[in-house]
Amino acid sequence: MFDATISKCLRLIYMFFGKLDSIAAPSDNDEFVRWYLELSFSARVVIYITVLGTIMTITYLILKFLSECDMEDDTERLLPLVAEEEEVHTVWTPLINESSEVTAKGDVETASFSSSDDVDYSTLCVICFEERRNCFFVPCGHSATCRGCAQKILSEENKVCPICRRVIRKSRKLVLKKL
Known part of the structure; x- marks a missing residue:
């Protein structure tokens, strides 16, 4: 030039x-x-x-x-x-008591469902609503799912956090200490 x-x-x-x-x-x-x-x-x-x-x-x-x-x-x-985490055991309560009986017609006769006041929905998994939240995602840090649902998310092709839709690299077990 x-x-x-x-x-x-x-x-x-x-x-x-x-x-x-x-x-x-x-x-x-x-x-x-x-x-x-x-x-x-x-x-x-x-x-x-x-x-x-x-x-x-x-x-x-x-x-x-x-x-x-x-x-x-x-x-x-x-x-x-x-x-x-092996020492800490979290106990989860089912949403429906096991003492409910169903007749052949499908009617619930003596079903005793737990009321919505008994269940704390803020601690349940946002995907299955059966187990408590016991893991968090890296790098966003959201704790929204149980370990089983987190493994399902990580096994999918689209690995995104269910809260913020940010791509997640891995999930870690959340250790809750009892006071």
Whole structure:
């Protein structure tokens, strides 16, 4: 590009001042100059692309390394909690008492359903409404499902949080300590 600018300036000087012996302006027919300019431009393009690709690759590797280190830190921090989870047992209450009887006609005779006051819906899984919420999603941190429903979500192709629709990487068991 710089060489092309110099040759253009020399051509302008040659055009205004006539034929000067001290200025050697390249003509359009000079194949060597044209070949040199094209080759130098091509070489610059290749070098720019190579340098840009190298910078992008190094940036990608640094970010990948940092995200793996971040995941290892999460695992190391949560290992004591996972070890304690065997000691903690959460008890869930069914929505319908097991003492209900159904006749052959399908009528519920002596069914004793639990009232809505007995069940705390804020602690139930938002998908199955059968078990308590006992896991959370990484990276959003929402605790909305039981472990079984979380595994079903992670086994699907579209792994998104049911609350915020953010892509989830994994789920962790939530350890609830009894006071």
